[in-house]
Amino acid sequence: MKNVLTVVAATLALNVMATDVPVQGNVQMRCLITTDIPGVYGNPTPHTLSTAVASGGVLPVVRYDITLADSYKAKITTPTSFSSSPALIDTVTWTGSTAVAQTSDAGMSGYEAAKVTYDATTEYDLTVAGSTWFSATLSATNGYDKAFPGGVYSAVLVAECIAK
Amino acid sequence: MKGVKCVAIMNATLFALAGIILVMDAKAHEMTPTYPKFESSFVSGVMKTKMRLFNRRNDVKYYEIGVFDSEWKPVPFVTSYKLLQMDYLETVSFDLYINTKDLSNSTYICSKSKLIKSDVISTGIASRICSKIK
Numbered sequence: 001m002k003n004v005l006t007v008v009a010a011t012l013a014l015n016v017m018a019t020d021v022p023v024q025g026n027v028q029m030r031c032l033i034t035t036d037i038p039g040v041y042g043n044p045t046p047h048t049l050s051t052a053v054a055s056g057g058v059l060p061v062v063r064y065d066i067t068l069a070d071s072y073k074a075k076i077t078t079p080t081s082f083s084s085s086p087a088l089i090d091t092v093t094w095t096g097s098t099a100v101a102q103t104s105d106a107g108m109s110g111y112e113a114a115k116v117t118y119d120a121t122t123e124y125d126l127t128v129a130g131s132t133w134f135s136a137t138l139s140a141t142n143g144y145d146k147a148f149p150g151g152v153y154s155a156v157l158v159a160e161c162i163a164k
Numbered sequence: 165m166k167g168v169k170c171v172a173i174m175n176a177t178l179f180a181l182a183g184i185i186l187v188m189d190a191k192a193h194e195m196t197p198t199y200p201k202f203e204s205s206f207v208s209g210v211m212k213t214k215m216r217l218f219n220r221r222n223d224v225k226y227y228e229i230g231v232f233d234s235e236w237k238p239v240p241f242v243t244s245y246k247l248l249q250m251d252y253l254e255t256v257s258f259d260l261y262i263n264t265k266d267l268s269n270s271t272y273i274c275s276k277s278k279l280i281k282s283d284v285i286s287t288g289i290a291s292r293i294c295s296k297i298k
Contacts, residue, residue, distance in 0.1 A: 029196070084281055
């Protein structure tokens with residue numbers, strides 16, 4: 001009788017044996033550019049358009065997510081012309097600057113100091129995996145302090161992620 | 165006192181919800197692989213690779229494909245469409261063909277978002293991702 005019970009118990013134990021269910025994932029090497037905030041021009045004076053918060057604008061913010069350290073460069077180019085605007089007679093002076101707004105890793109603290117700026121472009125070497133937020137301050141000033149004609153003004157910022 | 169606490173909790177909840185909505189509204193552009201590998205195609209003297217593009221930008225419907233050398237000069241290549249029409253959250257895999265003689269000069273495969281002029285309000289952001297041929 002004892003033997004029968006042992007066999008039944010062993011059979012039950014076999015039936016409740018757990019099976020490992022493998023869960024697999026694959027994180028590909030990649031760079032993701034996310035436009036967190038497109039930005040808005042404020043009009044603090046009649047001849048100036050600026051995204052600076054103090055000028056009533058909203059800074060455009062771009063986020064770069066990279067999954068492999070030291071494999072990408074971020075290039076951000078501020079606009080030097082309007083993509084659409086009313087007819088302008090005078091020359092517009094453009095200024096733009098890009099800065100690191102936020103980082104997901106303490107190792108990214110050196111990005112701002114190591115940035116390279118030429119013309120309207122700023123380059124960052126993305127040496128640490130994770131997310132980095134960049135903001136850009138843009139301004140356009142109409143020539144001879146003349147007021148911008150009424151209408152809608154648009155300009156495009158270019159955010160690039162280049163594999164190294 | 166309880167009423168003040170309730171208002172504070174409600175405010176915190178609203179801020180959290182707003183934050184979640186903002187995060188969910190994020191618009192992203194992605195292209196893989198970062199380092200594409202070329203293989204022989206069915207045509208002799210022509211190499212091919214497969215690229216994958218993911219459009220999570222609801223403000224973008226078109227992406228332009230380009231191949232460049234190390235000096236950013238354009239290199240001839242063939243794809244089904246050089247301007248890909250993509251819906252929001254759509255993934256497109258496409259084959260890219262390059263002559264073997266041009267492949268040695270090719271360094272970057274890029275995709276650039278094309279913004280429609282009338283869709284850009286105040287400032288727009290064009291995104292460009294470039295993979296490197298090693």
